[in-house]
Amino acid sequence: xxxxxxxxxxxxxxxxxxxxxxxxxxxxxxxxxxxxxxxxxxxxxxxxxxxxxxxxxxxxxxxxxxxxxxxxxxxxxxxxxxxxxxxxxxxxxxxxxxxxxxxxxxxxxxxxxxxxxxxxxxxxxxxxxxxxxxxxxxxxxxxxxxxxxxxxxxxxxxxxxxxxxx
Ligand code: GDP
Ligand code: MG
Numbered sequence: 308x309x310x311x312x313x314x315x316x317x318x319x320x321x322x323x324x325x326x327x328x329x330x331x332x333x334x335x336x337x338x339x340x341x342x343x344x345x346x347x348x349x350x351x352x353x354x355x356x357x358x359x360x361x362x363x364x365x366x367x368x369x370x371x372x373x374x375x376x377x378x379x380x381x382x383x384x385x386x387x388x389x390x391x392x393x394x395x396x397x398x399x400x401x402x403x404x405x406x407x408x409x410x411x412x413x414x415x416x417x418x419x420x421x422x423x424x425x426x427x428x429x430x431x432x433x434x435x436x437x438x439x440x441x442x443x444x445x446x447x448x449x450x451x452x453x454x455x456x457x458x459x460x461x462x463x464x465x466x467x468x469x470x471x472x473x
Contacts, residue, residue, distance in 0.1 A: 308358075309357060310359060310473040311361075311390055312360070312390060313389045314363055315393070315394055315409055316394060316395030316397075317405030318405075319397065321425040322363050324456040324457055325393075325423070325425065325454070328457075328462050329361060329462065349361065357470055362385060383412060386412075387416055390472045391418060391419050391421055392413065392419070392421070393423050393465075393469075394421065394423065395423045395425050395456075396442060397425055398424050398427055399429035407445065411445075419450075420448055420449060421449055421450040421451070421452060421468060421469065422443075422448040422451045423454055424453040424454070425455070425456050426457070427455050427460065428455040428457060428458055450471075452465045
């Protein structure tokens, strides 16, 4: 089986880190500076049975400019064409306005969205359930998977969930 998966989330949630963890190479540019990754970066994850192309999708931001609008439209069209969307949340920061804006964009898209709760290495496990409840109020997520993109914790589980949608 094979397919495309888009990774979305506000700046610094760990999109590039997750992609690097999955692909095992430094293909996405990482930085603490928001919006370093301006273009879609594709990474191909291949196993004996499956091939998944990951798209780092940084273009969904609240922007005032025409260029911003164009980037948003391009990103949204991408989300309609992939097999699954990974919506990354930063559990160490908690829910924020940037999350809400992106989740609102996902409303018009039929693609299954997996809620990925990232940076669990930085939070107490008890903090996760209230966050899950908060995010779940805003969207019907197909799956919910807590991970640490940085140390790789539970990333295999995430890949197994993704493979269900190929
Ligand atoms: P992006 O803007 O969404 O692509 O975010 P990046 O992948 O560039 O990550 C932003 C910052 O968060 C970097 O300093 C990463 O090292 C850090 N980061 C990403 N994932 C994790 C994680 O699971 N745990 C921790 N502690 N830090 C993370
Ligand atoms: Mg990035």
